[in-house]
Amino acid sequence: MNADFNYAKQKWDKSHKVPDFKVGDLVLVSTLNFNNIKGPKKLKDSYVGHFVVSLHGNNAVQMELSGELENEHPTLTVSLIKPYQTADK
Template identity: 80%
Template sequence: MIQTLEDMIRRFCAYGLQFKDSDGFTHDLCTLIPSLELTYKTSVHFSTGQTPDIFKIMLEKVKHHAKKSMNDAFNYSKHRWDKSHKVPDFKVADLVLVSTLNFNNIKGPKKLKDSYVRTFVIVALHGINAGQVELSAEKEFLPLRNPTPLTVPPVEQNEDRKIKKFIKKWRLRGKN
């Protein structure tokens, strides 16, 4: 489009600052520039197949549609996240289990890995979804990010529950 515009202006200015048309009227460039502009705006361009004004209107419609689609997608994702997300209620000094799902340094088949390692104490909270847990007696710390999917509070089992679980397994195996 720029090359077409340059070519039109170059040919238009080739006549000089003033020229006479076939009827004998004298014209200067300033009076004819609006007609050049109208000619340019109403000519169909080869690259787009449309006139520049129609192409501009089409681009504005496409831009509006793209913005609307992006806003709809954002609102849908936000609604789904808000519906399923639960803000963690962990506090400092709570006992939590840390998931081994994202630990790549544990060797062996993934099926045989424990889902959670032992319980840890939360030492500090850094925002809503991040905290620090104490690893060992040497006071090494492990950064804990997004504790909602990674940590769960430990379930304490008393002796009665362990015995009932053992009896249930025993009966399922058929050994009364």
């Protein structure tokens, strides 16, 4: 059983990485779970933002949302955010 666990852990670790967000980083938020963004779903942006991370946990980040997302809960799981890439990088 231990060998099976180690095999599964190696497979999972190979394809998953721990997010490395820090307080002050700029991130984009996925619109997957938000229904209040206007326009047809087909033309809706996949990610919106950029927002500043204000608090970081192991699997969640807190940020100050604005615009169409300002009424949403400010804490989101890291699977719904991705780093914001500026043009100079």
